[in-house]
Amino acid sequence: MKTEQDVIPLDFEKPLIALAKQIAELEEKALNNGNKKIVNDLKNQYEKVKSQIYKNLSPIEKVKIARHVQRPYALDYIQLISPIWIELHGDRTGKDDSAMVGGLIEIDGQTLMAIGTQKGRNIKENQKRNFGMPSPEGYRKALRLFYHAEKFNMPVITFIDTPGAYPGLEAEAHNQSQAIAMNLRELAGLTVPVIAVVTGEGGSGGALAVGVANRVLMLENSVYSVISPEGCAAILWRTRDKAKEAAEALKITAQDLLRLGVIDEIIPEVEGGAHYNPSLTSQCLIAAIKKHLSELQKLTPSEVKNDRQDKIRKMGAFISV
Amino acid sequence: MGLKDFFKNRQLKKAEKLQGKIALNGSVNGHDIKTPPPICDDVLCSLWTKCQSCKELLYTSDLKKNLSVCKNCGYHHRLTSQERIDQLVDYGSFIEIDENVLPDDPLNFVDLKPYKDRLKEAAKSSGVKEAIITGYGNINNSPVALGVMEFQYIGGSMGSVVGEKITRLVESAILKRLPVILISSSGGARMHEGILSLMQMAKTSSALKSLHEAKLLYISLLTEPTFGGVTASFAMLGDIIMAEPQARIGFAGRRVIEETIRQKLPKDFQTAEYLLENGQIDMVVPRTSLKNTICDLVRLHKQNHKPIGSNNGKGIFHEMPILARI
Numbered sequence: 106m107k108t109e110q111d112v113i114p115l116d117f118e119k120p121l122i123a124l125a126k127q128i129a130e131l132e133e134k135a136l137n138n139g140n141k142k143i144v145n146d147l148k149n150q151y152e153k154v155k156s157q158i159y160k161n162l163s164p165i166e167k168v169k170i171a172r173h174v175q176r177p178y179a180l181d182y183i184q185l186i187s188p189i190w191i192e193l194h195g196d197r198t199g200k201d202d203s204a205m206v207g208g209l210i211e212i213d214g215q216t217l218m219a220i221g222t223q224k225g226r227n228i229k230e231n232q233k234r235n236f237g238m239p240s241p242e243g244y245r246k247a248l249r250l251f252y253h254a255e256k257f258n259m260p261v262i263t264f265i266d267t268p269g270a271y272p273g274l275e276a277e278a279h280n281q282s283q284a285i286a287m288n289l290r291e292l293a294g295l296t297v298p299v300i301a302v303v304t305g306e307g308g309s310g311g312a313l314a315v316g317v318a319n320r321v322l323m324l325e326n327s328v329y330s331v332i333s334p335e336g337c338a339a340i341l342w343r344t345r346d347k348a349k350e351a352a353e354a355l356k357i358t359a360q361d362l363l364r365l366g367v368i369d370e371i372i373p374e375v376e377g378g379a380h381y382n383p384s385l386t387s388q389c390l391i392a393a394i395k396k397h398l399s400e401l402q403k404l405t406p407s408e409v410k411n412d413r414q415d416k417i418r419k420m421g422a423f424i425s426v
Numbered sequence: 427m428g429l430k431d432f433f434k435n436r437q438l439k440k441a442e443k444l445q446g447k448i449a450l451n452g453s454v455n456g457h458d459i460k461t462p463p464p465i466c467d468d469v470l471c472s473l474w475t476k477c478q479s480c481k482e483l484l485y486t487s488d489l490k491k492n493l494s495v496c497k498n499c500g501y502h503h504r505l506t507s508q509e510r511i512d513q514l515v516d517y518g519s520f521i522e523i524d525e526n527v528l529p530d531d532p533l534n535f536v537d538l539k540p541y542k543d544r545l546k547e548a549a550k551s552s553g554v555k556e557a558i559i560t561g562y563g564n565i566n567n568s569p570v571a572l573g574v575m576e577f578q579y580i581g582g583s584m585g586s587v588v589g590e591k592i593t594r595l596v597e598s599a600i601l602k603r604l605p606v607i608l609i610s611s612s613g614g615a616r617m618h619e620g621i622l623s624l625m626q627m628a629k630t631s632s633a634l635k636s637l638h639e640a641k642l643l644y645i646s647l648l649t650e651p652t653f654g655g656v657t658a659s660f661a662m663l664g665d666i667i668m669a670e671p672q673a674r675i676g677f678a679g680r681r682v683i684e685e686t687i688r689q690k691l692p693k694d695f696q697t698a699e700y701l702l703e704n705g706q707i708d709m710v711v712p713r714t715s716l717k718n719t720i721c722d723l724v725r726l727h728k729q730n731h732k733p734i735g736s737n738n739g740k741g742i743f744h745e746m747p748i749l750a751r752i
């Protein structure tokens with residue numbers, strides 16, 4: 106587990122870091138002169154500043170937390186919630202895309218199919234994981250595993266943390282669009298329960314392609330959007346510098362999406378974000394998964410499918426006269 | 427009655443006369459050859475149009491009569507949704523549905539301009555209420571459920587209304603057991619409705635899952651341009667996928683890809699012909715043979731409900747020896 110010292114601070118956390126440093130210095134002095142009052146006052150102030158920063162995070166600050174390089178990824182959560190992990194590889198037609206992982210896990214004596222986008226933490230890892238941006242082959246691997254889950258009556262749990270589907274020459278040549286579209290259609294037809302968890306960045310169609318679910322959960326500081334704030338700003342504001350404004354306008358936070366009826370539950374994180382305490386976050390995550398799964402497993406297979414399709418059917422806001 | 431109405435009435439009368447004649451003459455190959463009124467009247471349209479590809483000056487009425495395909499270079503000019511319907515559907519047979527499903531502003535979205543203002547401007551400049559028209563019509567006497575996207579309306583972007591109208595169209599096609607034809611022209615999901623636009627990808631795809639299970643035919647026609655969330659949902663789910671010549675079709679935009687991979691892309695990248703070569707679509711269909719191709723496909727997909735030999739030779743080639751067909 107990480108201590109606060111191990112965490113790489115974000116810009117808006119810098120006042121806290123400065124304060125913590127000051128406290129540490131004064132504490133050392135206090136050991137000599139016994140002046141504990143100043144230290145205690147500072148500690149109080151630290152707590153105040155801390156809760157002020159974290160309680161009032163702006164959408165763009167949440168984007169930064171969601172993209173934090175130390176944020177737990179799919180494979181981290183999988184290790185934390187399941188005693189077993191048997192990874193299954195490949196789309197069976199030409200490639201194994203490491204930006205999408207999938208395999209078998211076990212929760213309370215039940216086998217689940219776990220599928221997730223997977224980022225890397227350094228250059229080498231990201232060469233392999235392509236910054237968590239799946240290729241068509243990644244989506245087709247996921248599709249193969251959806252069918253596998255359907256055949257063996259395994260609930261599906263997906264972990265979503267991706268900037269989006271990879272925009273590349275080969276990805277287009279191999280039909281990125283069709284790979285995503287097929288997953289949308291086929292996920293809608295599964296009769297096993299599907300639970301999707303947005304753990305970091307929910308990047309547009311590339312995220313939705315593993316996100317059509319009976320229950321969609323979001324970690325408290327994760328975001329989910331039709332387009333990245335930077336991409337939206339570049340098009341609508343004609344400059345990427347307006348990402349902050351775009352992040353606000355797009356309504357991308359977990360709290361916004363709950364209000365819009367797109368997600369079902371927000372999973373709490375510790376102050377500052379899941380990377381400060383991944384195991385605590387994973388405990389909240391597993392509790393939520395179990396709760397929703399037990400509800401869904403009361404339904405018949407066709408009810409499970411209808412439940413998902415009814416949920417998707419309601420999405421949207423329009424005027425009907 | 428304004429000048430425009432006067433000419434419209436005159437055209438309608440001409441067409442009625444024309445149809446009267448055709449009814450007497452019968453039909454060819456079982457295809458009714460009802461002709462719509464002349465699309466363009468020289469008095470109303472500007473006389474000349476410059477081809478967007480070869481820059482040749484074309485007589486506007488000639489261009490319109492040639493389905494907006496340049497006679498000089500073959501470039502397929504973008505059509506409005508109404509022009510598309512006029513070209514594809516038997517004259518007078520189109521019945522629009524859900525025309526009063528209208529856009530809302532669920533996020534109170536404001537960029538350089540409020541979304542509400544953009545909606546008003548789009549309706550004014552395009553003459554349509556949203557980025558898709560849906561309804562029923564006949565294609566050479568064969569009924570279909572048809573959705574045509576309108577690029578003039580905020581780049582044909584898919585928001586809640588587009589998703590809802592497609593979903594309703596597919597649902598009613600299942601009830602009426604009709605084939606579905608969707609004609610795409612879109613920049614992708616509409617940013618101004620945020621996540622709700624993204625969800626329309628799931629909604630339309632889910633409806634198409636039901637259509638698929640109902641074993642009904644879905645033909646997707648991709649036209650210039652089709653990108654993003656539209657390509658990555660209903661547009662790529664056709665049982666048959668066709669595209670118009672030279673149409674640009676893809677997931678990510680060319681500029682985004684070039685910035686990502688830091689190299690220039692080949693010139694034909696993401697064209698209809700490129701997609702055909704890469705196995706992504708069934709065919710590239712010139713506009714002049716589009717109606718008959720769709721008609722043939724619809725017919726070929728619905729006649730196998732009876733055993734062979736029981737159709738009384740109604741199939742066009744039924745009585746011909748196999749060799750004669752080749």
Ligand SMILES: [Zn+2]
Binds near residue numbers: 482
């Ligand atoms: Zn030309």
